[in-house]
Amino acid sequence: MTARKQYRAVIDRPIGYQDSYGNIYPINYGYIPNLLGGDGEWQDVYVVSEKVSTPLEEFEGELAAIIYRADDVETKWVLTTAGETVIYDQIKQATHFLEQYFTATIELL
Template structure:
């Protein structure tokens, strides 16, 4: 399946799990990236669209950036967007490495801008 047209979209992200924070329900999961959501966009699970933020090396409360990839979970109802402050090309290997802390529990495929 081809990447949806959402890739390249400029979005505002609210960070509710900043870099270094612990997952609220799973205390063994620590976030090595900022993680949040896009206000006003509803994901497949009926909740706000979740986002991993790359290329920010300190905890932040919000940011504006570009959707550069999507993790499509085959065995879950929601996708995760990959957002960076500046648009750039990214590899599947980089996304897998940086999101493995949480995505290792899911069967997924990664969509990138071709």
């Protein structure tokens, strides 16, 4: 099995964060500094992990999946702890709070 690539993310919307639309974040959400996403901003990431259940300021982990939005210019990356396996249904459930508003597909890596 090939090791997945590691990334460091800044968490700007930790667990419990409420955005201006009323969405409450059940997982940590942030971005990878100095890596541009499809919208010209830093690449957005969700942290999906059975081992992470507290709000974070930073996270270093492996790229486990990419969420492609058919109706948006952005892709969302899914990071998890080193060596942890996350499955499709786990990612879909964890990210539903935002991805429910888009037509998205998940590619496991």
